[in-house]
Each structure stands twice: as structure tokens, then as C-alpha cells.
Amino acid sequence: xxxxxxxxxxxxxxxxxxxxxxxxxxxxxxxxxxxxxxxxxxxxxxxxxxxxxxxxxxxxxxxxxxxxxxxxxxxxxxxxxxxxxxxxxxxxxxxxxxxxxxxxxxxxxxxxxxxxxxxxxxxxxxxxxxxxxxxxxxxxxxxxxxxxxxxxxxxxxxxxxxxxxxxxxxxxxxxxxxxxxxxxxxxxxxxxxxxxxxxxxxxxxxxxxxxxxxxxxxxxxxxxxxxxxxxxxxxxxxxxxxxxxxxxxxxxxxxxxxxxxxxxxxxxxxxxxxxxxxxxxxxxxxxxxxxxxxxxxxxxxxxxxxxxxxxxxxxxxxxxxxxxxxxxxxxxxxxxxxxxxxxxxxx
Amino acid sequence: xxxxxxxxxxxxxxxxxxxxxxxxxxxxxxxxxxxxxxxxxxxxxxxxxxxxxxxxxxxxxxxxxxxxxxxxxxxxxxxxxxxxxxxxxxxxxxxxxxxxxxxxxxxxxxxxxxxxxxxxxxxxxxxxxxxxxxxxxxxxxxxxxxxxxxxxxxxxxxxxxxxxxxxxxxxxxxxxxxxxxxxxxxxxxxxxxxxxxxxxxxxxxxxxxxxxxxxxxxx
Numbered sequence: 047x048x049x050x051x052x053x054x055x056x057x058x059x060x061x062x063x064x065x066x067x068x069x070x071x072x073x074x075x076x077x078x079x080x081x082x083x084x085x086x087x088x089x090x091x092x093x094x095x096x097x098x099x100x101x102x103x104x105x106x107x108x109x110x111x112x113x114x115x116x117x118x119x120x121x122x123x124x125x126x127x128x129x130x131x132x133x134x135x136x137x138x139x140x141x142x143x144x145x146x147x148x149x150x151x152x153x154x155x156x157x158x159x160x161x162x163x164x165x166x167x168x169x170x171x172x173x174x175x176x177x178x179x180x181x182x183x184x185x186x187x188x189x190x191x192x193x194x195x196x197x198x199x200x201x202x203x204x205x206x207x208x209x210x211x212x213x214x215x216x217x218x219x220x221x222x223x224x225x226x227x228x229x230x231x232x233x234x235x236x237x238x239x240x241x242x243x244x245x246x247x248x249x250x251x252x253x254x255x256x257x258x259x260x261x262x263x264x265x266x267x268x269x270x271x272x273x274x275x276x277x278x279x280x281x282x283x284x285x286x287x288x289x290x291x292x293x294x295x296x297x298x299x300x301x302x303x304x305x306x307x308x309x310x311x312x313x314x315x316x317x318x319x320x321x322x323x324x325x326x327x328x329x330x331x332x333x334x335x336x337x338x339x340x341x342x343x344x345x346x347x348x349x350x351x352x353x354x355x356x357x358x359x360x361x362x363x364x365x366x367x368x369x370x371x372x373x374x375x376x377x378x379x380x381x382x383x384x385x386x387x388x389x390x391x392x393x
Numbered sequence: 394x395x396x397x398x399x400x401x402x403x404x405x406x407x408x409x410x411x412x413x414x415x416x417x418x419x420x421x422x423x424x425x426x427x428x429x430x431x432x433x434x435x436x437x438x439x440x441x442x443x444x445x446x447x448x449x450x451x452x453x454x455x456x457x458x459x460x461x462x463x464x465x466x467x468x469x470x471x472x473x474x475x476x477x478x479x480x481x482x483x484x485x486x487x488x489x490x491x492x493x494x495x496x497x498x499x500x501x502x503x504x505x506x507x508x509x510x511x512x513x514x515x516x517x518x519x520x521x522x523x524x525x526x527x528x529x530x531x532x533x534x535x536x537x538x539x540x541x542x543x544x545x546x547x548x549x550x551x552x553x554x555x556x557x558x559x560x561x562x563x564x565x566x567x568x569x570x571x572x573x574x575x576x577x578x579x580x581x582x583x584x585x586x587x588x589x590x591x592x593x594x595x596x597x598x599x600x601x602x603x604x605x606x607x608x609x610x611x612x
Contacts, residue, residue, distance in 0.1 A: 151518075
């Protein structure tokens with residue numbers, strides 16, 4: 047278990063100090079795949095580096111399995127680091143060493159015998175599917191293969207926690223998926239706690255069980271990934287999600303809904319409905335149209351998968367008499383997972 | 394001509410002395426310079442032994458040695474030679490100032506070779522819980538090896554240059570020969586032979602250095 051208790055990190059660059067992390071507290075339970083998202087400079091990378099002591103908090107405590115990491119002696123910290131693996135955006139492989147030697151490095155640090163090292167290296171090479179690259183130098187590998195070596199050497203020493211610093215940001219989409227799949231597999235097979243920092247929301251949607259949103263050193267929101275994306279509580283999170291989606295409702299559509307309804311003397315609204323899981327989508331709208339004297343028009347719809355659970359999203363315009371529309375909106379709100387009013391006629 | 398026979402003898406002796414001065418000083422200064430260079434690097438790296446005062450003092454000492462033209466350093470350090478190797482003349486005496494000057498030079502070369510190592514790899518090494526000693530021997534030296542070998546080539550050639558200056562205070566070697574015969578006795582043929590041989594030596598050293606450093610480079 048990883049616990050942050052009122053953690054603050056400040057950077058001094060001579061004259062002024064910058065708060066990279068500002069009084070952050072939360073807990074990451076064992077076996078989770080935990081995402082920390084935010085734009086660059088949000089402090090997520092600094093926060094993650096307090097877990098293995100690469101950054102020291104100025105205030106607060108960081109606990110890994112009950113040990114306060116930022117109060118350990120140098121020797122104790124080295125031992126804790128031995129069981130916390132780390133992978134990087136640009137892989138950071140040792141270029142002068144072969145794949146096998148790269149993977150053997152943490153074991154040598156841990157003082158393992160030659161026989162143990164050979165056995166573990168072969169084991170972990172099989173896990174990441176790179177047996178045939180054992181004696182290659184990193185230069186000869188593709189990006190995906192380099193990251194597999196990174197993962198292999200991060201896990202080889204009986205690792206409990208895996209820290210991932212933008213693990214797929216330098217990879218193409220296909221390779222990204224295979225790396226994420228590998229992380230998911232390893233986490234579930236060995237019960238490893240995985241912490242991923244990334245600016246790619248798709249990574250979080252695809253494998254994280256829980257996620258935290260950071261901005262400017264502050265923890266904005268933390269929740270189950272599914273809820274975080276389908277029902278974000280904070281406006282920053284909503285903005286972040288919206289800016290990552292390739293869909294925004296065109297102005298012209300909104301304008302048309304507005305003018306046509308004004309002409310007809312209708313009250314109107316544009317709503318975003320989110321359906322969770324495999325709850326059927328149509329009946330809610332059909333029922334609303336039947337129950338209330340309103341017209342409903344579907345403007346946009348899509349289905350995506352978060353944590354491999356489908357989630358549907360529908361943009362509709364709804365119009366009619368004021369009180370009918372309001373009642374229908376309440377009805378819809380009670381029957382879908384999440385309702386967001388995007389635009390509503392001002393009275 | 395009997396002078397021809399003498400010339401051959403003199404050349405052999407001079408080259409023996411030059412190689413003796415250059416390679417012994419090189420060996421000493423590569424070891425000391427690499428350590429100094431690593432200290433300069435490690436004391437300025439926040440993950441290693443970050444220590445601004447030590448870094449500043451080391452940098453100051455290295456700069457002091459490097460600020461003096463070699464011929465002046467030579468004169469200044471001759472009394473030290475007397476203490477360390479027991480004599481103030483001959484190739485052995487000159488090895489003391491040569492090594493000190495070359496160590497300071499190599500320290501800066503090594504420092505920049507270490508600085509060129511990917512910082513991410515150092516961060517990774519720290520994250521495994523490796524000790525400073527292991528990071529030096531298992532990460533920094535292998536990762537910087539290609540650049541360090543190029544630096545050794547540069548330092549070797551520079552040592553041929555400074556060892557020639559040592560001739561002026563009785564250090565012997567090829568520089569001594571060229572000045573005594575070629576300059577002071579107007580024997581231009583000897584001067585030209587020395588020049589030709591020095592050019593060949595430097596070309597060969599550069600060629601071998603480039604070849605090895607390319608072979609070592611895996612990135």
C-alpha cells in the first residue's frame with residue numbers, strides 16, 4: 047500500500063521557489079493499476095518520484111507498506127528501492143549492455159548469485175516475450191521491445207510496486223496497446239501495484255482501476271476510473287476530458303436547435319447522457335418521449351470502453367413546454383448513469 | 394658518415410624517452426583525471442553526491458593547473474619532482490609536471506564525457522538502489538567509454554606536445570633532439586626527420602583511438 051499524507055514538494059531555483067506538489071493526500075491499495083493524469087507541469091511526475099525517494103517531500107509523509115520512505119536512511123532507502131521497479135518514457139536502457147545484462151543489473155545490485163541471476167533473467171525474458179533478443183544491444187531494438195526490456199528489468203527483482211513514467215508516450219498506438227496489455231497481465235498475475243503517470247487519458251481508460259487528476263500541484267479529483275470519466279465531479283476534470291475527446295458539438299448545430307425552437311415557441315435544452323455498462327439505451331429516451339409531451343432529437347452518439355466496460359454517450363436536444371421539458375429531464379436524469387446539461391434556454 | 398650512425402642512435406634514444414614520458418604520464422593522468430572528472434560530475438548531480446562546496450573547490454584547483462602554460466608549470470613543479478622522484482632532470486623528473494598538467498586536462502574531458510551520459514540512465518540506476526560505487530563502475534564508465542577513449546586520444550596527442558617542451562629543461566625526448574640539433578646547430582635534416590616522425594605518430598594515435606572508440610560505442 048502506498049500512502050501520501052499531506053505531501054508538498056518545493057523546487058528552489060535560486061531566487062524563487064515553485065510548489066510542484068501541494069498538500070496531496072491519498073492512498074493506493076495493493077494490486078491496483080493507478081493512474082495519475084494531468085498536463086505537463088502538473089506535478090504528477092514529482093509526486094510519483096517521492097514513492098522511491100527520487101524526490102524528497104518538504105512536508106508530509108510518503109508510506110510504502112507502512113514505511114515512511116522520506117525518513118529512511120540511505121541504506122534502508124536503497125533496500126526499499128530494490129523492490130520498486132521503474133519504467134520511463136524514453137526507456138533509459140543501459141546502451142553499453144546487452145538485453146540480458148540490462149535485466150541482470152538490478153539483481154547484481156541486490157547481490158544475487160550468478161545462478162539465480164541467470165534463472166531470473168531467462169524467466170522474465172519469457173514473460174515479456176523477448177527470449178530471442180537476449181544478447182542484442184538496446185540500439186538494435188524497436189521502441190516496443192525497448193519498453194519490454196524496461197518492464198523486464200523493473201520486475202525481475204521480486205518487485206511489489208511498478209512506477210511508470212509516461213510508459214507509452216513515445217510509442218505508436220499499436221505498440222501502446224501491447225505494452226498496456228502486458229502491464230495488465232503482469233499486474234493481475236503477480237499482484238503488482240502499478241502507478242502510471244501519463245497525459246494520455248486513453249491509457250488510463252484502458253487499464254487503470256483508479257485514477258487521480260492533478261493540476262498545478264494540486265490533487266483535483268480521485269475516483270474509480272469508470273466514475274471519473276463518466277461522471278466527473280470537478281470542472282477541471284470535465285475540461286480535461288473534453289479537450290481529449292475528438293468530439294465537440296459544432297456551433298451551427300446548437301444555433302439551429304436554438305433558432306428552430308424559438309420560432310416554434312418551444313423551451314429547449316441540449317443534454318449529454320451517459321449510459322453505464324450494458325444498460326440498454328433506447329428505452330429511456332423512448333419512454334421519456336412517450337411519458338411527456340416533448341420532442342427528442344439525437345444529435346450525436348458513441349460507445350467506448352473504460353476498464354473494458356462499455357459506456358454509451360448520447361447528445362440529444364429536447365424541446366416542448368417548459369414544465370414538460372423539465373419533468374422529462376428529471377426522468378432521464380433518474381434513469382441514466384449520468385446526465386449533463388450542455389445548453390439550456392435562458393428564461 | 395659517422396654522424397649518420399650517431400643520428401640513428403640519437404633518434405632511438407629520443408623516441409624511447411618520449412614514449413616513456415608520454416605513456417607513463419598518460420597512464421597516471423587517465424586514472425587521476427577520470428576520478429577527478431567523476432567527482433566533478435557526481436558533486437554537481439543531485440542524485441549522486443550533490444555537494445556544491447566540494448565541486449567549487451575541485452573546479453578551482455583544476456582551473457588553476459589549467460591556467461598555467463605548460464612550460465611555466467614545468468618550472469614551478471620541478472622542486473616537487475625532486476621530492477617525488479628524487480631528481481630535477483631527465484624524463485623521469487618531467488613525468489611529475491606532465492602527469493599533473495595532463496590530469497587536470499583529462500579531468501575536464503572526463504567530466505564532459507560523464508555529462509554526456511543519458512541522465513535518465515543515471516536516474517534509473519539510482520532507482521534500483523545501486524550504490525555510488527556500482528553506478529561509477531557499472532553504469533558511468535561503460536556508458537562513457539567511447540567518449541573517454543576519444544578523450545584519451547586527445548590527451549595522448551597533447552602529451553606528445555608538452556613532452557617536447559620538457560626537452561628545454563633537460564627532459565630529453567624528441568623535442569629536445571629537434572631543438573638541439575635542428576634549431577641550435579642548424580641541422581635542418583634532423584629537424585625535418587623529427588617533424589615527419591611526429592606527424593606519423595600523431596596520425597597513428599588518432600587512427601587507433603578512433604577505431605577503438607567506434608568499436609566500443611554500442612549506442
